[in-house]
Amino acid sequence: MSSTTAADVIVIGAGIIxxxxxxxxxxxxxxxxxxxxxxxxxxxxxMGHLLVLDDNxxxxxxxxxxxxxxxxxxxxxxEACAYRSNGTLWLAANAEEMAVAEHKFNVLQAQGVTCELVxxxxxxxxxxxLREGLEGGLLINDDGILYAPATAGWMLxxxxxxQRRARVSAVEGNRVRLDSGQWLSAEAVVLANGIQAVDLCPxxxxxxxxxxxxxxxxxxxxxxxTLVELGYVTSAHNASGPSTACxxxxxxTGQLFIGASRQFGTTDPAVEGWMLARMLKRATxxxxxxxNLNGIRAWTGFRAASPDGxxxxxxxxxxxxxxxxxxxxxxGVTTAPATADLLxxxxxxxxxxxxxxxxxxxxxxGALAHA
Amino acid sequence: MNEHANLLIIGAGPAGLSAALxxxxxxxxxxxxxxxxxxxxxxxRDGPQAKxxxxxxxxxxxxxxxxxxxxxxxxRVIANPAPNTLLLENAERGWQIDYDCVxxxxxxxxxxxxxxxxxxxxVTGAGGLQALIKAGLPVRDQGIVIAxxxxxxxxxxxxxxxxxxxxLRIAEQASPAAIASxxxxxxxxxxxxxxxxxxxxxxxxxxxxxxxxxxRDRLEGVRLKQNGKVVEIACDRLACGFGLIPxxxxxxxxxxxxxxxxxxxxSWQATSQPCVYAAGECTGFGGSERAxxxxxxxxxxxxxxxxxxxxxxxxxxxxxGFANALNTAFALDPxxxxxxxxxxxxxxxxxxxxxxxxxxxxxxxxxxxxxxxxGACQGRICxxxxxxxxxxxxxxxxxxxxxxxxxxxxxxEHTRDA
Numbered sequence: 001m002s003s004t005t006a007a008d009v010i011v012i013g014a015g016i017i018x019x020x021x022x023x024x025x026x027x028x029x030x031x032x033x034x035x036x037x038x039x040x041x042x043x044x045x046x047m048g049h050l051l052v053l054d055d056n057x058x059x060x061x062x063x064x065x066x067x068x069x070x071x072x073x074x075x076x077x078x079e080a081c082a083y084r085s086n087g088t089l090w091l092a093a094n095a096e097e098m099a100v101a102e103h104k105f106n107v108l109q110a111q112g113v114t115c116e117l118v119x120x121x122x123x124x125x126x127x128x129x130l131r132e133g134l135e136g137g138l139l140i141n142d143d144g145i146l147y148a149p150a151t152a153g154w155m156l157x158x159x160x161x162x163q164r165r166a167r168v169s170a171v172e173g174n175r176v177r178l179d180s181g182q183w184l185s186a187e188a189v190v191l192a193n194g195i196q197a198v199d200l201c202p203x204x205x206x207x208x209x210x211x212x213x214x215x216x217x218x219x220x221x222x223x224x225x226t227l228v229e230l231g232y233v234t235s236a237h238n239a240s241g242p243s244t245a246c247x248x249x250x251x252x253t254g255q256l257f258i259g260a261s262r263q264f265g266t267t268d269p270a271v272e273g274w275m276l277a278r279m280l281k282r283a284t285x286x287x288x289x290x291x292n293l294n295g296i297r298a299w300t301g302f303r304a305a306s307p308d309g310x311x312x313x314x315x316x317x318x319x320x321x322x323x324x325x326x327x328x329x330x331x332g333v334t335t336a337p338a339t340a341d342l343l344x345x346x347x348x349x350x351x352x353x354x355x356x357x358x359x360x361x362x363x364x365x366g367a368l369a370h371a
Numbered sequence: 372m373n374e375h376a377n378l379l380i381i382g383a384g385p386a387g388l389s390a391a392l393x394x395x396x397x398x399x400x401x402x403x404x405x406x407x408x409x410x411x412x413x414x415x416r417d418g419p420q421a422k423x424x425x426x427x428x429x430x431x432x433x434x435x436x437x438x439x440x441x442x443x444x445x446x447r448v449i450a451n452p453a454p455n456t457l458l459l460e461n462a463e464r465g466w467q468i469d470y471d472c473v474x475x476x477x478x479x480x481x482x483x484x485x486x487x488x489x490x491x492x493x494v495t496g497a498g499g500l501q502a503l504i505k506a507g508l509p510v511r512d513q514g515i516v517i518a519x520x521x522x523x524x525x526x527x528x529x530x531x532x533x534x535x536x537x538x539l540r541i542a543e544q545a546s547p548a549a550i551a552s553x554x555x556x557x558x559x560x561x562x563x564x565x566x567x568x569x570x571x572x573x574x575x576x577x578x579x580x581x582x583x584x585x586x587r588d589r590l591e592g593v594r595l596k597q598n599g600k601v602v603e604i605a606c607d608r609l610a611c612g613f614g615l616i617p618x619x620x621x622x623x624x625x626x627x628x629x630x631x632x633x634x635x636x637x638s639w640q641a642t643s644q645p646c647v648y649a650a651g652e653c654t655g656f657g658g659s660e661r662a663x664x665x666x667x668x669x670x671x672x673x674x675x676x677x678x679x680x681x682x683x684x685x686x687x688x689x690x691x692g693f694a695n696a697l698n699t700a701f702a703l704d705p706x707x708x709x710x711x712x713x714x715x716x717x718x719x720x721x722x723x724x725x726x727x728x729x730x731x732x733x734x735x736x737x738x739x740x741x742x743x744x745x746g747a748c749q750g751r752i753c754x755x756x757x758x759x760x761x762x763x764x765x766x767x768x769x770x771x772x773x774x775x776x777x778x779x780x781x782x783x784e785h786t787r788d789a
Binding site for chain 2: 150153270273281284290297
C-alpha cells in the first residue's frame with residue numbers, strides 16, 4: 001500500500017467549504033490538492049443566502065464572524081459570484097412571532113449586528129408584494145446573497161491549488177484511496193464533502209435533510225430583501241416531520257428563489273410534487289401574487305445536518321492527520337470563510353479568530369486518542 | 372377531482388392525430404392535447420398564412436368529429452406527480468389527468484447550432500421561419516437565405532416563396548455525393564420524388580454552410596462557405612436549422628428507455644414502460660408519412676387491436692427506409708462543430724459565450740459554472756447544441772417540464788399518497 005505524496009494538504013470536496021478551506025491554506029503558501037467526485041452537493045443546490053442566525057450563541061458567533069469575512073471578500077469577488085448585500089427581512093405573521101423578532105433584535109443588537117424592527121404596515125412599504133396584515137418584521141441589514149458555485153470556483157483558482165475530478169473510496173488519517181485504487185498522502189487530509197462524509201467516516205453523526213427549491217422567470221423589482229418567515233425559527237426549523245417555511249430570495253437576474261422545505265429519512269433526489277406544492281403554498285400565503293408567476297425550474301439538495309445544528313470543524317480525534325469541516329446543514333455558504341479560518345488556525349496551531357470549542361468534532365466523537 | 376382518460380395522446384401532429392383516429396372505435400374516452408392552439412403539429416401548423424394540405428385537414432376533422440375524442444388546445448405537460456397521472460396547464464388553469472394508457476407524440480425540434488451572429492434579429496431556425504410565416508409574419512419582397520441541413524430547408528423555402536419572399540440561397544451542408552445517393556433512392560417513394568421535384572430550387576447548393584450572420588443591430592447579410600469558397604450575400608432574413616432532434620424529455624421523465632437520442636419502441640410502438648407508447652418524430656426523425664403510420668400502429672396497439680396494428684407494419688418499414696436514407700444523407704459535417712467564436716453566445720437566455728463552456732467535462736458542471744441552460748428555455752436550445760458540440764448528456768428532466776404558473780404547481784399538494 002505505497003502512497004504518493006500528492007500535496008501538503010488534500011481537501012476532499014470542492015463545494016464552498018472545501019474551496020474556502022483550500023483557499024485559506026493555499027494563501028498560507030501550502031500546496032493543496034482538491035479532490036471532488038462531481039456529485040450533486042449542497043453548494044450547487046442551495047440558495048446562497050448569507051445570514052446571521054442566532055439559535056444559539058455558537059451559531060451566532062460563527063455566522064456573524066463569517067458575514068464580516070464575506071463583506072471583506074466582497075470587493076474581490078468577480079461579478080459571476082453575484083454577491084449582493086440586500087439584507088434579510090424576517091416576517092412575523094402574529095404577535096407571538098413579533099415577540100420572537102423583538103427578542104432576536106435585542107440579541108443581535110447586543111452583538112453589534114445592524115438590524116431594525118419593522119412594525120406593522122411598514123413591512124409592506126419595504127416589500128409591497130407581501131400580503132396585508134403581517135404583524136411586522138426584523139430587517140438584518142448586512143445579510144446578503146451570492147451564487148455559491150461560481151464563488152467556490154473563484155476560490156479554487158487561488159495559486160497553489162490543484163483540482164482533480166476523483167472519487168475517494170477510503171480515508172485513513174492523512175492518506176486517501178481513490179476509486180482507481182491509488183493511495184495519495186499529504187501532511188493533512190481535510191474532509192469537506194458534506195453528506196458524503198459518512199461514506200468515508202461512518203462514525204460521523206451527519207444526517208441528510210432534503211430540501212426543495214424553485215426558481216421563477218425574471219420579474220425584476222418584485223422583491224428587494226431575502227424574505228424569511230419567523231415560523232422558520234419557531235416551528236419548521238425544529239420539527240422532525242416534513243416541514244416548509246416561506247423563504248423568498250431575489251436574484252440579481254430578477255428571478256426569485258422560493259423555498260424552503262425540510263425532510264428527513266430520504267436520500268431520493270427526485271422533486272416531489274406534494275412537497276414542492278406545500279412549499280410554494282406557504283410562500284403564497286405571504287406573497288399571494290406569486291401564484292401568477294412562472295416557475296421555470298425546481299430541484300432538490302441535501303443539507304448535512306449534525307445533531308446540534310453546528311458544524312464539525314477540527315481534527316478527527318481518532319485519526320491522526322485527518323481534519324473535518326462538515327455538518328454545516330443550511331449554513332455552509334454563510335459560514336464557509338469562518339470554517340476555513342477556524343480550520344487553518346487549528347492546523348497551524350494558532351489561536352483561532354473565534355473560540356473553536358463549540359465546533360470541535362470531539363463533542364460527538366470522543367476525546368483525542370492521540371495528542 | 373382529476374380528469375380521466377382511458378387513452379391520453381400527447382401531441383396532435385400527424386402521429387397524434389393518426390393514433391387518435393385508429394384508437395377511437397375501441398377507446399372509451401380519448402384525450403388529445405397539444406401545446407399549440409390548433410392540431411397539426413409543426414408540419415401541418417395552421418395560421419393566417421398557412422396552406423394546410425387536404426389530407427391534414429381531413430384527418431383533423433375526422434378526429435375532432437369523434438364524440439369520444441376530447442381536445443385540449445394550448446396545453447402543456449408540467450409534471451408527472453404519480454404513476455399514470457400528469458399535471459397539465461393551459462392559459463386559464465392547471466389540472467391533473469389520470470390515464471390508463473398514454474401515447475407520446477411529442478415530435479421534434481430544430482437543432483440550432485451557434486455561429487457568429489446567430490442571435491441577431493432576423494436570424495431564425497429554418498422551421499422557425501416557416502412557423503412564423505404561417506402565423507402571419509410578412510416576408511413579401513424580403514431577401515431570404517436558408518441554411519443548414521435536411522429537407523426542411525426546401526419546405527421552408529417553398530413557404531417563404533409562396534408568401535412573396537425572394538429566396539436568395541439554400542445552403543445545404545451535405546455533400547453532393549450524399550445528396551445524389553439520396554436522390555437516386557427517391558424512386559422507391561414516388562410521392563417523395565414528386566414532392567422533391569416540386570420543391571426544387573435553382574438557388575440550392577450542397578456542400579455549403581453558414582459561417583456568420585452579418586450586421587450590427589439586425590441581420591444585413593450572411594457569410595457562407597460554398598463548395599470551399601467564402602461568399603457573402605446581403606439579405607433580410609437568415610433561416611438556419613441543422614435538422615431535427617426528437618423531444619424525449621417527457622418520455623425520459625416517465626422512465627422510458629432512450630436509444631440514439633430517441634424514444635426506444637418495439638414493433639407495437641410500445642416503450643420500455645407498461646402502457647406508454649410513442650410514435651412519430653420523438654422515436655427518431657422520419658417525416659410525416661412515417662409518423663402517420665406509427666401513430667396508427669400505436670393507436671391500434673394501445674386499444675388492443677393488434678391485428679390492425681400488425682397490418683401496418685410493412686407500411687412503416689417502407690417509410691422507415693425513407694427515414695434511414697434521409698438520416699444517412701443529411702448526417703452533419705463535423706466542421707459545423709467549430710462555427711462558433713469564443714464570444715459567440717451558446718445560451719441565449721443567460722448570455723453564455725462559447726468560451727465559458729470549453730474546458731468543462733459535462734453539462735452539469737458547465738451549467739453550474741456558467742449558468743448555461745438555466746434560463747427560461749431550460750436548455751431546450753443550448754442543451755441540444757452542447758450535446759452536439761461537446762457530447763454532453765443533458766440532465767434528466769425534472770418537473771416543471773415547462774415554465775408553469777406557481778398556481779398550477781399548487782395542484783400537486785395532495786399527490787403524496789396517490
